[in-house]
């Protein structure tokens with residue numbers, strides 16, 4: 188296939204290519220001094236997604252559009268040359284410092300005339316002086332048979348819509364069947380696999396919708412609707428202290444959620460799944476018929492990350508992401524940084540980590556810009572000398588400050604552990620923590636427009652209930 192090469196290098200400034208428009212990449216764009224570089228963003232998703240409120244979307248507690256912010260809204264506030272390609276990066280060539288990307292749907296130059304012609308069929312390539320990989324990760328099925336075909340994930344906006352459609356379809360179909368019909372029971376069994384925060388929050392939101400809205404619309408259905416939350420470990424939400432995980436299990440048991448811990452799903456068929464529950468030394472196997480299956484068991488790396496790792500000798504084990512050094516530089520490379528879920532800095536794959544890494548990287552690029560000969564010096568130096576070259580311009584190692592964790596449980600109850608590094612500032616669960624959760628989430632949203640829309644959604648459901656329409 189023909190590869191069109193796009194030139195961004197005629198003004199003498201170094202090119203920084205940023206892959207992705209998620210937590211890491213957009214936080215970097217917001218913070219970087221773009222007047223010193225040509226900034227080129229490549230991502231198939233033309234908006235930033237505020238993932239912490241994604242579990243609220245399938246049932247309409249928060250509208251999907253409220254947590255999406257177009258990339259141009261961030262990019263248009265920047266000085267200098269910023270170009271956005273709505274395209275998927277397919278290959279990184281570290282020996283030639285180039286990126287190949289495909290299916291360019293759109294391209295936006297935010298600082299004047301567009302010098303390129305978008306083309307939807309050909310591959311395109313661009314040269315980088317520095318590359319920031321922020322492509323995130325993708326849901327992990329651990330190779331369990333049937334999950335890809337029959338499971339629903341919750342990672343992106345289209346996933347939320349698919350879950351809503353399937354849930355409403357199950358309820359409507361069941362409503363047409365007589366009580367006691369096994370098919371009706373099956374359709375009204377919603378199984379959520381994974382008791383991490385994604386699974387718990389999604390189950391909690393579904394339970395809220397059933398208790399607060401569906402009860403009034405379809406009163407004959409709600410008593411039969413069952414949400415099964417299956418978790419392989421003995422506890423849910425294992426990133427919290429035991430006191431809070433125990434409290435979470437108690438709150439979940441008081442709702443429409445049937446929590447089963449020490450229960451691992453091993454196989455998924457079209458209409459039922461197989462789960463194994465451990466009790467002491469014994470293991471009980473059970474066939475569970477389901478109407479809808481939501482799969483939330485964590486992440487695995489994307490193919491582009493795996494293929495880059497194969498090209499760099501120091502990256503022999505990429506399961507947890509591209510291994511980075513104390514400056515977030517991909518080990519074995521001189522000019523490729525990795526941030527967020529696609530990187531392995533021995534930190535959890537969270538928005539909080541990606542955001543802090545991006546803020547740090549923005550400072551690194553300011554230091555680099557303060558020494559005009561830096562880029563040339565770096566390209567001539569040996570890989571083993573790279574940390575010393577960084578140190579020579581006063582770049583300090585990345586220091587992560589853990590600010591805690593929050594999770595919504597349903598029934599207007601949340602758990603929170605607010606910290607500043609090792610200092611514990613607040614730890615608790617219940618209604619008050621639910622308000623703390625809301626205030627902190629709103630403050631984390633990256634744009635004023637989105638903050639306003641989320642608050643308006645919460646106000647709207649307090650008066651009028653949720654919008655949970657099929658196909659919308």
Ligand code: FAD
Pocket residue numbers: 206207208209210211212229230231232238239240241242274275276277321322323324341342385489491526527528529536537538539540541
């Ligand atoms: P992402 O935000 O996933 O962004 C990746 C970007 O890369 C996307 O724009 C994608 O389109 C793009 N991309 C993908 N492939 C390519 C390619 N080939 N070329 C170019 N671009 C590509 N964390 C918290 O700290 N708190 C929370 O409350 C929280 N809640 C969550 C709720 C849910 C439902 C989920 C799924 C996650 C949640 N997380 C939370 C985790 C958090 O969302 C991730 O850790 C965070 O998004 C990681 O940021 P990132 O930039 O690495 O990746």
Ligand code: NAD
Pocket residue numbers: 239329331380381382383384385386388417418419420424425426450451452453483484485486535536537592593594595
């Ligand atoms: P996770 O990795 O945190 O949890 C997945 C859970 O699935 C684990 O508890 C695991 O034991 C369980 N599991 C795995 N295989 C299973 C099987 N076959 N059967 C039953 N259970 C199985 O995944 P997540 O919840 O998607 O979160 C991913 C990342 O995003 C984490 O770092 C998390 O902290 C972050 N996140 C944070 C929040 C928040 O802070 N509120 C919300 C969502 C996600």
